[in-house]
Amino acid sequence: MRLSRLLIVTLLFGLVTGLPQIARSQAVPPASPYTVVVPVSDVSDAQRGQAFSTALGQVLARVSGGEDLTTKPGYGDALQNAAGIIKNFQYQRGEGNPPTLTLAITFDQGAVQRLIAQFGASTAGVKPPVLLVVRGPDGKVLGKDGLGALADAVGKRGYPVSFADPAQLPDLDKLASADPAAMSAISRLYHTGLVLLGDVHASGADWTLISGGQAQHWTAQGSGSDLLADGGNSAADRLGQALNVIGASTVEGTLWVSGLHSAMDYANLLSLLRADPSVQNVVTLGAQDDGLLLSVKAGMPLDGLAANLTAGGRLLQGSAHDGADVSLRWLH
Secondary structure, three states, X not given: OOOOHHHHXXXXXXXXXXXXXXXXXXXXXXXXXXXEEEEOOOOOHXXXXXXXXXXXXXXXXXXXXXXXXXXXXXXXXXXXXXXXXXXXXEEEEOOOOOOOEEEEXXXXXXXXXXXXXXXXXXXXXXXXXXXXXXXXXXXXXXXXXXXXXXXXXXXXXXXXXXXXXXXXXXXXXXXXXXXXXXXXXXXXXXXXXXEEEEEEEOOEEEEEEEEOOEEEEEEEEOOHHHHHHHHHHHHHHHHHHHHOOOOOOOXXXXXXXXXXXXXXXXXXXXXXXXXOOOEEEEEEEEEEOOEEEEEEEEOOOHHHHHHXXXXXXXXXXXXXXXXXXEEEEEOO
């Protein structure tokens, strides 16, 4: 394949500036998967101990690479002894009537990773948050206080959540169809490619989950907290099928990425790939127009790798390209 102007520029950019170091220094640090906020009813020892166990279960789910650890020998004991690997914790009182009380808990990273290794699992990369955008019966986007059951259900399955600012959202109809411009806006504002849209009405809710620029739709019957919790669990089930892929061997293949307009796009793409723990090696094979063909060696199937990469919000699934096993599109 003939080298295009983009490839020549990107290679020169890397030689002159030290590509990996600069790209990494500009990356936005992800939220820590080792910190969890758990609701509590009071500051008693019993409530605090239960919160520690609940929080450790969520952290293990986040970091374990998708394996179900609950049946592993010693899992229950690990939760009972969660207090022993906590770095710090702090009570937080929120607004409301009555005011809410939560406990923010941060675990020691090394201790958590050792626990996961003892269970025979492997650690995974930090998953981006699931942005919750839910409209109530009046058509208004619900705030954090109205989405507790939904956030709790998603969080217990190992996925962090974030909450939408109604004043900073693209057109929701376009977002529900995974419109690239709407997804680009979400990526800039909320740093994620995972969005759970909901329309709650009197007898149920309509849900849309967007992951990697692909939209899944379903409806559910019910009301109140049970309806929201069911929506969160359904979304987590769908995310798990796409993101919690555990590789049994090293896979080599080719990846086509279009939409690269500058050397900085190239730098950020390589930084993103190298930051994924399953990626072992990346080599640029050639370029054409605004796209690059890359040889990738990874510890999981390439379609699973693509799902994890697009979850971050900088990439979407792209149109098939000759010579590529997987095609993606860079978002601006």
